[in-house]
Amino acid sequence: MAKSKNAPAAIGPRKATNNRVTRRRSTKGDRVDAAIREMLAKGEIAPGEKISLRNLAATLGVSVMPVRNAVARLQTDGVLRVEPGRAVRVPVMTSEEFRVLLRTRIEIEGFAAEIAAGARDESDLKVIEALSRSFEVLGSSATTRKAVASRANMEFHFAIYRASKMPLLVDIIERLWLKAGPVVFYHIYLDRFSSASRDSVNLHAQAFDALRRSDGSAARKAVSEDIRQAGERLLAEGIFIDGTGKIPVPISQLTASRGARYARRVTAPSPSR
Numbered sequence: 001m002a003k004s005k006n007a008p009a010a011i012g013p014r015k016a017t018n019n020r021v022t023r024r025r026s027t028k029g030d031r032v033d034a035a036i037r038e039m040l041a042k043g044e045i046a047p048g049e050k051i052s053l054r055n056l057a058a059t060l061g062v063s064v065m066p067v068r069n070a071v072a073r074l075q076t077d078g079v080l081r082v083e084p085g086r087a088v089r090v091p092v093m094t095s096e097e098f099r100v101l102l103r104t105r106i107e108i109e110g111f112a113a114e115i116a117a118g119a120r121d122e123s124d125l126k127v128i129e130a131l132s133r134s135f136e137v138l139g140s141s142a143t144t145r146k147a148v149a150s151r152a153n154m155e156f157h158f159a160i161y162r163a164s165k166m167p168l169l170v171d172i173i174e175r176l177w178l179k180a181g182p183v184v185f186y187h188i189y190l191d192r193f194s195s196a197s198r199d200s201v202n203l204h205a206q207a208f209d210a211l212r213r214s215d216g217s218a219a220r221k222a223v224s225e226d227i228r229q230a231g232e233r234l235l236a237e238g239i240f241i242d243g244t245g246k247i248p249v250p251i252s253q254l255t256a257s258r259g260a261r262y263a264r265r266v267t268a269p270s271p272s273r
Contacts (some may be wrong), residue, residue: 028062028066029066029069029070031060032060032062032066032067032069032070033066033069033070033073035060036056036060036067036070036071036074037074037174037178040074040079040090040178040181040182041154041174041177041178041181044181045090045181045182046090046182047090047091047092047093047182047183048089048090048091048092049089049090050087050088050089051071051080051088051089051090053067053068053071053088071088074178075088077175077178078091078179079175079178079179090182093179093182093183093240094240095235095240098180098183098231098234098235098240099231099235101176101179101180102227102228102231104176105173105176105180105227105231106224106227106228106231107224108169108172108173108176109157109161109173109176109223109224109227110220110221110223110224110227111169111220112160112161112164112166112169112170112173112223113160113161113164113207113210113211113216113219113220113222113223113224114216114217114219114220115164115165115166115169115216116160116161116163116164116211116219117210117211117213117214117215117216117218117219117220118214118216119163119164119165119166120163120211120214121163124159124162124163124211125208125211125212127159128156128159128160128163128208128211129208129212131152131155131156131159132156132204132205132207132208134152134156135149135152135153135156135200135201135204136201136204136205138152150184153200153204153230154177156204157223158170158173158174160207160211160219160223161173163211183234183240184234197229197233199229200226200229200230203222203223203225203226203229204222204226206218206222207219207222207223207226210222
């Protein structure tokens with residue numbers, strides 16, 4: 001899977017050694033880890049669905065071993081769940097869990113924007129301005145695919161966070177997005193996620209203007225409000241589980257939707273798996 005240069009950076013490379021074979025294996029493991037994390041951050045793996053390690057390995061063009069190792073790391077991060085019988089799933093989120101995640105994101109990502117306002121350079125501003133304009137065009141078009149607008153939103157936010165020049169902070173934020181990604185997927189590919197709102201477009205423009213003026217307080221306010229409003233829209237859709245562990249629409253019903261290609265490539269091909 002090719003990685004967009006504007007996608008959130010994956011967890012940094014594991015410690016290298018002087019052994020050439022070990023370095024080669026480490027590089028492959030890092031690539032697999034980054035690819036799976038990108039799929040999760042972009043919402044290409046659905047909540048509650050069983051993941052076939054064999055299918056995922058085939059998609060990435062690798063053996064099962066590096067996929068299994070990456071899954072183990074994601075389990076440690078709380079992004080994936082390994083159930084009895086070694087079935088691997090993306091945890092289904094309750095509305096209360098999502099509210100906690102939303103509050104955490106508002107604080108941490110708002111802080112990153114505030115820091116970025118004082119640390120950004122001209123090259124950062126050029127990238128962020130271009131992404132803000134791109135999002136505005138996508139948000140004003142009735143024909144824009146929602147997945148495209150969602151990706152543009154992600155790229156805009158991470159361009160700001162990288163401008164903080166704090167890789168550890170960006171890494172923490174990425175892990176939060178890994179948890180939120182499947183929820184966004186669920187809305188987008190059920191056609192229940194609204195297109196970018198005018199408020200969201202305006203907040204992106206306000207965030208850029210604050211960064212341009214090096215106004216950390218205003219940058220934090222704009223980014224925090226953008227996250228809050230997006231989260232409230234998600235909560236208003238009523239798709240979160242009620243404690244039963246079930247999602248309103250099983251992934252199997254997505255076969256006729258635009259999300260089917262993602263469901264097919266990461267889920268089990270038959271009951272035997």
